[in-house]
Amino acid sequence: MRSVSTRAVEAGSRTRPVLALIVLCLAEMLVLLDNTIVNVALPSMSTALHGSFSGLQWIVDAYVLTFAGLLLAFGHLGDRYGRRKVMIIGLAGVGVMSVAGALAGGIGEIIAVRAGMGVFAAAVFPATLALITTLFRDPRARAGAVAAWTAMAGFAIAIGPTAGGWLLEHFSWRSVFWINVPLAIVLVVAALVLVPESRAPQTGPLDVPGIVLSLSGVTALVWAIIEAPQNGWVSQPTLLGYALAVLLLAAFVLRELRAPHPVLNLRLFTIRRFSLPALSITVAYFSMFGFLFLITQYFQGVREYTPLEFGVRSLPFAIAIGLAAPVAVLLAQRFGTTAVIVSGLLVLALGMYIAGQVTVDSPYVGVVLVSMILMGLGLAIVQGPATEAIMSAVPEDEVGAGAGVNDTTREVGGALGVAVLGSIVAATYKVQIWPIVDTIPDSIAGPDQKEFMRETAMSIIGLREQQQTSPFAARIEQIIDQMKIAVLDGFHTATFVTVGAVLVVALVVAVALPWRRSANQQSVLLGWAEKKEPVEVS
Numbered sequence: 001m002r003s004v005s006t007r008a009v010e011a012g013s014r015t016r017p018v019l020a021l022i023v024l025c026l027a028e029m030l031v032l033l034d035n036t037i038v039n040v041a042l043p044s045m046s047t048a049l050h051g052s053f054s055g056l057q058w059i060v061d062a063y064v065l066t067f068a069g070l071l072l073a074f075g076h077l078g079d080r081y082g083r084r085k086v087m088i089i090g091l092a093g094v095g096v097m098s099v100a101g102a103l104a105g106g107i108g109e110i111i112a113v114r115a116g117m118g119v120f121a122a123a124v125f126p127a128t129l130a131l132i133t134t135l136f137r138d139p140r141a142r143a144g145a146v147a148a149w150t151a152m153a154g155f156a157i158a159i160g161p162t163a164g165g166w167l168l169e170h171f172s173w174r175s176v177f178w179i180n181v182p183l184a185i186v187l188v189v190a191a192l193v194l195v196p197e198s199r200a201p202q203t204g205p206l207d208v209p210g211i212v213l214s215l216s217g218v219t220a221l222v223w224a225i226i227e228a229p230q231n232g233w234v235s236q237p238t239l240l241g242y243a244l245a246v247l248l249l250a251a252f253v254l255r256e257l258r259a260p261h262p263v264l265n266l267r268l269f270t271i272r273r274f275s276l277p278a279l280s281i282t283v284a285y286f287s288m289f290g291f292l293f294l295i296t297q298y299f300q301g302v303r304e305y306t307p308l309e310f311g312v313r314s315l316p317f318a319i320a321i322g323l324a325a326p327v328a329v330l331l332a333q334r335f336g337t338t339a340v341i342v343s344g345l346l347v348l349a350l351g352m353y354i355a356g357q358v359t360v361d362s363p364y365v366g367v368v369l370v371s372m373i374l375m376g377l378g379l380a381i382v383q384g385p386a387t388e389a390i391m392s393a394v395p396e397d398e399v400g401a402g403a404g405v406n407d408t409t410r411e412v413g414g415a416l417g418v419a420v421l422g423s424i425v426a427a428t429y430k431v432q433i434w435p436i437v438d439t440i441p442d443s444i445a446g447p448d449q450k451e452f453m454r455e456t457a458m459s460i461i462g463l464r465e466q467q468q469t470s471p472f473a474a475r476i477e478q479i480i481d482q483m484k485i486a487v488l489d490g491f492h493t494a495t496f497v498t499v500g501a502v503l504v505v506a507l508v509v510a511v512a513l514p515w516r517r518s519a520n521q522q523s524v525l526l527g528w529a530e531k532k533e534p535v536e537v538s
Contacts, residue, residue, distance in 0.1 A: 017135045020195045024128040029156040031121035037161030040307045044173040055107045055421045062111045066118030066441045068411030069215030072263045075126040077108035079200035083127040090123025095184030101177035125407050134198045150187040150384040165311020170415040207263035217248030224417040276513045277386035277422035279362045282413035284382045287498050290417030302484045320376025325384045338513040340385045345506035348378025356495030421494040428490030
């Protein structure tokens with residue numbers, strides 16, 4: 001008979017991975033919450049600091065760009081120096097940069113702080129997934145842990161508006177930065193106590209040129225897209241931005257193909273069970289980040305909800321993700337990855353199409369609510385099975401780098417979603433509103449306020465406050481109505497662009513990704529490759 005002490009040790013050995021998983025999921029939640037919690041504060045920042053529409057886009061994308069651009073690098077650094085160590089440094093850095101954000105005095109400072117936060121967040125995110133895959137060796141336990149991780153990923157991003165709304169209801173916009181500080185401190189201590197260290201037995205030199213080229217190329221592309229409505233879609237600055245992005249990304253590809261130890265192993269993309277799930281996640285996050293950015297303009301600009309009202313109304317999106325993510329992983333094990341991913345993309349497209357039917361007077365319990373639930377379900381159905389397929393194509397001593405690739409697809413897709421869809425709205429708004437603003441008498445709006453109205457529909461908040469005491473209340477109401485119509489026209493165009501992109505990817509996945517697995521493929525997808533080089537299993 002086993003002794004009491006033996007049973008206690010065995011119970012402890014089973015409990016510690018679960019506690020570590022909780023810590024890792026909470027660390028993941030912290031950095032992903034910062035992806036979207038700031039969205040709900042954008043109108044307050046815009047009003048207080050007179051930020052332009054492109055400035056608001058950059059507050060979101062500055063974080064996403066550095067986050068996406070450095071995930072690969074920090075994945076490799078975690079493999080080399082220790083994944084827990086790199087994660088702890090990242091958590092501490094997020095806390096420090098959050099203090100700087102809370103004390104910032106201008107849009108430029110906030111953009112710089114958000115970029116710094118993205119750098120440290122990139123150290124945290126791939127480490128969480130890599131540590132999970134090394135903590136859980138049993139295939140079924142690992143699948144469950146990955147399901148929890150993917151559920152938290154979607155839930156954290158979606159819950160951001162609610163958390164931000166509550167904070168703004170009780171405090172200023174600076175609270176969305178202050179909230180990170182105690183969370184980061186607690187998680188650093190918990191990681192030191194509960195999470196074991198993990199590193200790869202063998203690593204090559206870090207590919208610094210590859211990191212610089214990838215970050216520069218993506219940044220140039222997003223800059224060109226965001227500034228295009230202001231500069232002109234075929235203006236010289238925009239075309240030069242596109243050309244620079246193409247040159248830098250082409251140089252990155254050539255570098256990675258020739259580098260002995262590339263930061264991005266492009267050979268992985270020859271494996272259909274890696275590349276096609278990665279493409280699916282990219283377009284899913286393109287849709288989600290773009291949708292959240294647009295719905296912020298709709299709820300707070302068009303419907304004029306308070307931050308908390310907006311946050312509460314976005315809860316069904318988060319709940320749908322949290323409930324569907326673990327179920328999707330189980331369905332993929334039963335019916336195959338391809339069937340589930342294609343189904344998720346179709347649900348995502350349907351949700352975005354319904355969102356495109358929203359009008360100024362649409363009731364919340366109707367097309368708005370239905371579109372949000374379908375968007376959440378679609379994202380959750382795609383990302384869990386796709387993440388498992390991606391990570392299954394990577395050998396165990398490269399899980400940090402593999403997690404970096406998986407995470408990069410999400411963040412690049414998200415950055416492009418905000419840039420592309422936000423710029424479509426900005427371009428439509430410019431065409432419809434600028435001529436109207438030019439005809440407004442100075443007695444209704446001064447030069448500074450006119451410039452603010454040209455830049456963003458968030459100026460509706462200021463106009464509404466002015467209307468209460470202005471003798472031109474009727475004229476102000478007409479201007480507000482025209483601004484709302486312009487925003488919705490851009491919103492509708494952006495949703496149709498997204499639906500088209502999602503349907504194209506769904507068709508590609510349905511045609512190119514195998515629908516059934518052999519017994520050998522099942523073992524590869526649920527286990528880990530023994531060889532250093534990835535092996536095609538399709």
